[in-house]
Amino acid sequence: NAGVTQTPKFQVLKTGQSMTLQCAQDMNHEYMSWYRQDPGMGLRLIHYSVGAGITDQGEVPNGYNVSRSTTEDFPLRLLSAAPSQTSVYFCASKAGGPDTQYFGPGTRLTVL
Amino acid sequence: DQQVKQNSPSLSVQEGRISILNCDYTNSMFDYFLWYKKYPAEGPTFLISISSIKDKNEDGRFTVFLNKSAKHLSLHIVPSQPGDSAVYFCAASETDNFNKFYFGSGTKLNVKP
Numbered sequence: 001n002a003g004v005t006q007t008p009k010f011q012v013l014k015t016g017q018s019m020t021l022q023c024a025q026d027m028n029h030e031y032m033s034w035y036r037q038d039p040g041m042g043l044r045l046i047h048y049s050v051g052a053g054i055t056d057q058g059e060v061p062n063g064y065n066v067s068r069s070t071t072e073d074f075p076l077r078l079l080s081a082a083p084s085q086t087s088v089y090f091c092a093s094k095a096g097g098p099d100t101q102y103f104g105p106g107t108r109l110t111v112l
Numbered sequence: 113d114q115q116v117k118q119n120s121p122s123l124s125v126q127e128g129r130i131s132i133l134n135c136d137y138t139n140s141m142f143d144y145f146l147w148y149k150k151y152p153a154e155g156p157t158f159l160i161s162i163s164s165i166k167d168k169n170e171d172g173r174f175t176v177f178l179n180k181s182a183k184h185l186s187l188h189i190v191p192s193q194p195g196d197s198a199v200y201f202c203a204a205s206e207t208d209n210f211n212k213f214y215f216g217s218g219t220k221l222n223v224k225p
Contacts, residue, residue: 004155031211042116042201042215043156050211058212090155098144098210103155 002026004104006091012110013081021076021107023091029102031094032074036060036087037106043090049074081111115139116204118216125223131189133219135202138183142204142214147176147187150199150218159200160187163207192223 007022025032033048035058045058049068063085065077074093078085088108094101117136125131135145143164148156162169162176162185169176175188189196202216 033211035215040121040217042114042118042217043203044215045212048211056211059214092155094210098146098205098213099158099161101158101213103157105153105155 004091004093004102006089006104006107008107009105010108012112013078014112015082017081018077018079019081021078021089021091021109023074023076023104024072025074025091025093025102026072027093027095027102028071029093029095030071031096031101032068033058033092034064034066034074034076035090035092036085037090038087046076046089081109083111085109086111113138114214114217115142116202116214116216118202118219120219121217122220122222125192125221127194127223127225128191131187131192131196131221131223133187133189133200133202133221135185135187135216136183137185137204137214139204139214140183141206143207144205144210145176145178145185146203146205146213147174148201148203148215150201156201189221192221194223194225197221197223 004025034046035043047066049055091104146161147159150156178185199218
Protein backbone atom coordinates (compact mmCIF):
# COMPACT_ATOMS: atom_id res chain seq x y z
CA ASN A 1 0.00 0.00 0.00
CA ALA A 2 1.97 3.02 -1.28
CA GLY A 3 -0.55 5.70 -0.28
CA VAL A 4 -0.19 8.89 -2.32
CA THR A 5 2.77 9.00 -4.71
CA GLN A 6 4.05 11.98 -6.68
CA THR A 7 6.53 12.18 -9.52
CA PRO A 8 8.93 13.73 -10.14
CA LYS A 9 10.42 14.77 -6.78
CA PHE A 10 12.28 17.70 -8.34
CA GLN A 11 11.93 19.53 -11.64
CA VAL A 12 13.54 22.58 -13.23
CA LEU A 13 11.76 24.23 -16.15
CA LYS A 14 12.39 27.22 -18.33
CA THR A 15 9.74 29.90 -18.70
CA GLY A 16 7.18 28.85 -21.29
CA GLN A 17 7.83 25.12 -21.05
CA SER A 18 5.02 22.73 -20.25
CA MET A 19 4.99 19.75 -17.95
CA THR A 20 2.73 17.43 -16.04
CA LEU A 21 3.09 16.61 -12.36
CA GLN A 22 1.88 13.11 -11.66
CA CYS A 23 -0.14 12.01 -8.64
CA ALA A 24 -1.47 8.55 -7.91
CA GLN A 25 -3.18 6.93 -4.93
CA ASP A 26 -3.96 3.28 -4.24
CA MET A 27 -6.52 3.77 -1.46
CA ASN A 28 -9.56 4.01 -3.77
CA HIS A 29 -10.25 7.55 -2.56
CA GLU A 30 -12.83 9.51 -4.51
CA TYR A 31 -11.46 12.92 -3.52
CA MET A 32 -8.08 14.16 -4.74
CA SER A 33 -6.56 17.61 -4.68
CA TRP A 34 -3.50 19.68 -5.52
CA TYR A 35 -1.91 22.32 -3.30
CA ARG A 36 1.05 24.59 -3.67
CA GLN A 37 3.19 25.64 -0.72
CA ASP A 38 5.00 28.96 -0.81
CA PRO A 39 7.04 30.61 1.96
CA GLY A 40 4.81 32.67 4.24
CA MET A 41 1.67 31.51 2.45
CA GLY A 42 1.03 28.00 3.71
CA LEU A 43 -0.70 25.52 1.43
CA ARG A 44 -3.15 26.86 -1.12
CA LEU A 45 -5.65 24.70 -2.97
CA ILE A 46 -5.21 24.73 -6.76
CA HIS A 47 -7.77 22.20 -8.04
CA TYR A 48 -9.67 19.29 -6.62
CA SER A 49 -11.74 16.35 -7.84
CA VAL A 50 -14.55 14.46 -6.13
CA GLY A 51 -14.45 11.55 -8.55
CA ALA A 52 -13.50 10.43 -12.04
CA GLY A 53 -14.62 12.99 -14.60
CA ILE A 54 -15.34 15.69 -12.00
CA THR A 55 -12.94 18.55 -11.24
CA ASP A 56 -13.31 21.99 -9.71
CA GLN A 57 -11.22 25.03 -8.95
CA GLY A 58 -9.62 25.90 -5.65
CA GLU A 59 -8.11 29.18 -4.43
CA VAL A 60 -5.35 29.57 -7.03
CA PRO A 61 -6.32 27.71 -10.25
CA ASN A 62 -4.90 30.09 -12.87
CA GLY A 63 -2.11 28.60 -14.98
CA TYR A 64 -2.97 25.01 -14.09
CA ASN A 65 -5.14 22.35 -15.72
CA VAL A 66 -6.34 19.06 -14.31
CA SER A 67 -8.32 16.08 -15.45
CA ARG A 68 -9.47 12.91 -13.69
CA SER A 69 -9.96 9.96 -16.00
CA THR A 70 -9.45 7.29 -13.33
CA THR A 71 -9.97 7.08 -9.56
CA GLU A 72 -6.25 6.49 -9.02
CA ASP A 73 -4.65 9.34 -10.97
CA PHE A 74 -4.93 13.11 -10.83
CA PRO A 75 -2.26 14.85 -12.96
CA LEU A 76 -1.59 18.57 -12.78
CA ARG A 77 -0.59 20.29 -16.02
CA LEU A 78 1.35 23.51 -16.45
CA LEU A 79 0.83 24.56 -20.07
CA SER A 80 3.27 27.48 -20.08
CA ALA A 81 5.37 27.66 -16.93
CA ALA A 82 6.08 31.02 -15.31
CA PRO A 83 8.58 31.92 -12.54
CA SER A 84 5.59 32.63 -10.25
CA GLN A 85 4.83 28.90 -10.38
CA THR A 86 8.07 28.06 -8.60
CA SER A 87 6.79 26.24 -5.54
CA VAL A 88 6.43 22.91 -3.78
CA TYR A 89 3.38 21.03 -4.99
CA PHE A 90 1.49 18.54 -2.86
CA CYS A 91 -1.16 16.10 -3.97
CA ALA A 92 -3.66 14.76 -1.45
CA SER A 93 -6.53 12.31 -1.33
CA LYS A 94 -9.24 11.50 1.16
CA ALA A 95 -11.91 8.90 1.66
CA GLY A 96 -14.73 11.04 2.94
CA GLY A 97 -14.41 12.85 6.24
CA PRO A 98 -11.95 15.72 6.65
CA ASP A 99 -9.63 13.86 9.02
CA THR A 100 -8.76 11.27 6.40
CA GLN A 101 -6.80 13.49 4.02
CA TYR A 102 -3.42 12.00 3.10
CA PHE A 103 -0.68 13.97 1.38
CA GLY A 104 2.01 12.86 -1.00
CA PRO A 105 5.69 13.75 -0.41
CA GLY A 106 5.65 16.74 -2.75
CA THR A 107 7.27 17.91 -6.00
CA ARG A 108 9.69 20.82 -5.83
CA LEU A 109 9.37 22.83 -9.05
CA THR A 110 11.66 25.64 -10.11
CA VAL A 111 10.83 27.78 -13.13
CA LEU A 112 13.74 29.85 -14.47
CA ASP B 113 -6.06 37.89 1.88
CA GLN B 114 -5.35 34.80 3.95
CA GLN B 115 -8.38 33.53 5.83
CA VAL B 116 -6.30 31.43 8.22
CA LYS B 117 -3.29 33.01 9.89
CA GLN B 118 -0.46 31.71 11.99
CA ASN B 119 1.40 34.78 13.13
CA SER B 120 4.36 33.02 14.74
CA PRO B 121 6.71 31.60 12.11
CA SER B 122 8.73 29.77 14.73
CA LEU B 123 8.67 28.60 18.34
CA SER B 124 11.42 27.13 20.48
CA VAL B 125 10.59 25.09 23.61
CA GLN B 126 12.56 23.00 26.07
CA GLU B 127 11.87 19.27 26.16
CA GLY B 128 9.22 18.40 28.74
CA ARG B 129 7.62 21.85 28.71
CA ILE B 130 4.38 22.90 27.03
CA SER B 131 4.28 24.05 23.41
CA ILE B 132 1.43 26.38 22.44
CA LEU B 133 0.82 27.06 18.77
CA ASN B 134 -1.74 29.66 17.78
CA CYS B 135 -4.02 30.15 14.80
CA ASP B 136 -6.56 32.83 13.89
CA TYR B 137 -9.20 32.82 11.19
CA THR B 138 -11.37 35.50 9.62
CA ASN B 139 -14.12 33.57 7.84
CA SER B 140 -17.08 33.04 10.18
CA MET B 141 -18.33 30.22 7.94
CA PHE B 142 -15.45 27.98 9.02
CA ASP B 143 -16.68 25.41 11.49
CA TYR B 144 -14.14 22.61 11.28
CA PHE B 145 -10.48 22.98 12.11
CA LEU B 146 -7.50 20.71 11.74
CA TRP B 147 -3.84 20.65 12.67
CA TYR B 148 -1.25 19.01 10.45
CA LYS B 149 2.37 18.22 11.19
CA LYS B 150 5.03 18.33 8.52
CA TYR B 151 8.59 17.04 8.57
CA PRO B 152 11.13 18.19 5.94
CA ALA B 153 10.81 16.50 2.54
CA GLU B 154 7.52 14.88 3.53
CA GLY B 155 3.88 15.79 3.04
CA PRO B 156 1.77 17.07 5.93
CA THR B 157 0.13 14.44 8.14
CA PHE B 158 -3.12 14.88 10.04
CA LEU B 159 -2.68 15.43 13.78
CA ILE B 160 -5.92 16.47 15.45
CA SER B 161 -9.17 18.26 14.62
CA ILE B 162 -12.05 20.05 16.28
CA SER B 163 -15.58 20.88 15.26
CA SER B 164 -17.12 24.21 16.22
CA ILE B 165 -19.68 22.43 18.42
CA LYS B 166 -16.80 21.75 20.83
CA ASP B 167 -14.30 24.05 22.48
CA LYS B 168 -11.69 21.40 23.29
CA ASN B 169 -10.46 18.12 21.85
CA GLU B 170 -7.72 15.93 23.29
CA ASP B 171 -5.64 13.15 21.83
CA GLY B 172 -2.84 11.99 24.07
CA ARG B 173 -0.29 14.78 24.46
CA PHE B 174 -2.13 16.99 21.97
CA THR B 175 -5.05 19.26 22.83
CA VAL B 176 -6.75 21.75 20.57
CA PHE B 177 -8.77 24.63 22.01
CA LEU B 178 -11.29 26.65 20.01
CA ASN B 179 -12.55 30.11 20.90
CA LYS B 180 -15.27 30.84 18.36
CA SER B 181 -16.01 34.35 19.52
CA ALA B 182 -12.37 35.32 19.09
CA LYS B 183 -11.97 33.22 15.92
CA HIS B 184 -8.91 31.70 17.52
CA LEU B 185 -7.62 28.20 18.08
CA SER B 186 -4.53 26.82 19.70
CA LEU B 187 -2.67 23.53 19.81
CA HIS B 188 -1.09 22.50 23.10
CA ILE B 189 1.56 19.80 23.24
CA VAL B 190 2.34 18.51 26.73
CA PRO B 191 5.00 17.39 27.38
CA SER B 192 6.95 18.44 24.32
CA GLN B 193 9.44 15.95 22.91
CA PRO B 194 12.32 16.43 20.46
CA GLY B 195 10.42 14.29 17.92
CA ASP B 196 7.69 16.96 17.90
CA SER B 197 10.09 19.31 16.11
CA ALA B 198 8.34 19.99 12.80
CA VAL B 199 6.23 22.59 11.02
CA TYR B 200 2.63 22.72 12.22
CA PHE B 201 -0.14 23.91 9.94
CA CYS B 202 -3.57 24.99 11.02
CA ALA B 203 -6.37 24.42 8.49
CA ALA B 204 -10.06 25.29 8.33
CA SER B 205 -13.06 24.13 6.40
CA GLU B 206 -16.84 24.34 6.34
CA THR B 207 -18.81 21.30 7.48
CA ASP B 208 -21.04 21.76 4.45
CA ASN B 209 -18.04 21.63 2.13
CA PHE B 210 -15.16 19.36 3.08
CA ASN B 211 -13.81 19.73 -0.45
CA LYS B 212 -11.96 22.96 0.33
CA PHE B 213 -9.41 23.45 3.06
CA TYR B 214 -7.68 26.72 3.90
CA PHE B 215 -4.27 26.52 5.51
CA GLY B 216 -2.23 28.90 7.62
CA SER B 217 1.41 29.63 6.81
CA GLY B 218 2.75 27.26 9.45
CA THR B 219 4.75 27.48 12.67
CA LYS B 220 8.11 25.77 12.90
CA LEU B 221 8.44 24.17 16.34
CA ASN B 222 11.88 23.33 17.71
CA VAL B 223 11.94 21.23 20.88
CA LYS B 224 15.36 21.39 22.49
CA PRO B 225 16.66 18.34 24.40
